[in-house]
Amino acid sequence: MVSDLIDVEKKSWDVDILNQVFLPFEVEIIEGIPLSNRLPVDKQIWSKTANGIFSVRSAYKIALEMQKANVGGSVLDGGSLRAFWKKLWKFQVPNKVRHFVWRAAKDTLPTKTNLVKRHVIVDDLCEECGLYAESLFHVSMECPKAREPWGFTQFSHLLSSMNFQSSMDFLWYIVMVAKWSNADVALAVTIVWALWTNRNETNHGGMRKFANQIFQWCIQYLEEYWSACTLPMKKTSAAKKNWVPPTGLNYKVNVDGAVFSAQKSVGLGVVIRHNEGHFIAGLGKKLNLPLGAIETEAKAFKIGIAFAGEIGILFWKVTLLL
Numbered sequence: 001m002v003s004d005l006i007d008v009e010k011k012s013w014d015v016d017i018l019n020q021v022f023l024p025f026e027v028e029i030i031e032g033i034p035l036s037n038r039l040p041v042d043k044q045i046w047s048k049t050a051n052g053i054f055s056v057r058s059a060y061k062i063a064l065e066m067q068k069a070n071v072g073g074s075v076l077d078g079g080s081l082r083a084f085w086k087k088l089w090k091f092q093v094p095n096k097v098r099h100f101v102w103r104a105a106k107d108t109l110p111t112k113t114n115l116v117k118r119h120v121i122v123d124d125l126c127e128e129c130g131l132y133a134e135s136l137f138h139v140s141m142e143c144p145k146a147r148e149p150w151g152f153t154q155f156s157h158l159l160s161s162m163n164f165q166s167s168m169d170f171l172w173y174i175v176m177v178a179k180w181s182n183a184d185v186a187l188a189v190t191i192v193w194a195l196w197t198n199r200n201e202t203n204h205g206g207m208r209k210f211a212n213q214i215f216q217w218c219i220q221y222l223e224e225y226w227s228a229c230t231l232p233m234k235k236t237s238a239a240k241k242n243w244v245p246p247t248g249l250n251y252k253v254n255v256d257g258a259v260f261s262a263q264k265s266v267g268l269g270v271v272i273r274h275n276e277g278h279f280i281a282g283l284g285k286k287l288n289l290p291l292g293a294i295e296t297e298a299k300a301f302k303i304g305i306a307f308a309g310e311i312g313i314l315f316w317k318v319t320l321l322l
């Protein structure tokens with residue numbers, strides 16, 4: 001029942017329950033549905049007719065649309081489609097790229113093809129080549145101009161050898177069929193996003209970027225994002241408040257590790273302080289090892305102890321967190 005998802009006291013969606021029942025992107029959509037303050041009782045409404053009452057005619061129309069949508073495309077079962085959306089949502093890309101991918105997969109971006117479908121414009125030809133209809137697939141992969149940035153990646157061969165028909169086809173292939181690594185999927189979708197963004201900039205009088213600029217920019221953008229979101233910022237500030245200096249002659253060795261799974265590497269940090277909290281020595285290291293969280297913390301302990309020994313500290317106590 002829908003009413004089970006509503007917090008009656010607050011007259012709002014119960015986010016805890018939503019998170020248990022739905023996928024993150026579904027929660028976001030549901031949270032965006034405004035609720036009536038009167039909290040009326042649940043009732044079934046047929047959304048395909050204006051009066052909310054079921055009619056065979058409207059159901060027939062839906063059946064026709066579904067049939068049309070399946071022509072030439074693959075028929076997807078609910079389970080794998082769900083797995084696909086779940087994976088899409090977990091991409092290690094900045095939020096704006098994630099939302100863009102979501103819209104791309106749903107084909108709701110204002111491409112010329114979509115605007116013609118909605119009767120906003122009448123001409124759907126691509127502004128770059130003037131040869132084909134401008135869909136997202138065309139702007140980001142098919143158009144001769146769009147092909148150039150892909151030439152800097154190892155994906156260009158795939159684009160020429162596979163006969164993708166749409167952006168969704170491409171996404172489905174890299175995520176569900178070829179099962180690309182997170183980093184490869186992130187780079188591919190960020191290139192698509194950058195090409196779309198540059199298309200919008202050019203349409204508004206901006207400069208058209210060179211292929212190598214787009215490629216370099218995507219690499220840098222992702223690397224900055226990955227480093228920023230894996231830094232244990234919160235942990236560090238919380239730990240500061242609780243930090244207790246060592247007693248007597250002891251030194252305190254604090255260690256911590258951060259996993260950069262997309263880059264298959266880990267970062268380790270060691271800080272050694274004396275009994276009044278004075279900083280004695282510190283160490284930061286990046287190791288190109290695909291370790292899990294526990295292994296990384298263990299590695300941090302090992303390096304912390306070895307480091308303390310190296311600088312001649314005999315009495316120490318090692319604890320996690322910097």
Ligand SMILES: [Zn+2]
Pocket residue numbers: 126127128129130131132138143144
């Ligand atoms: Zn074109």
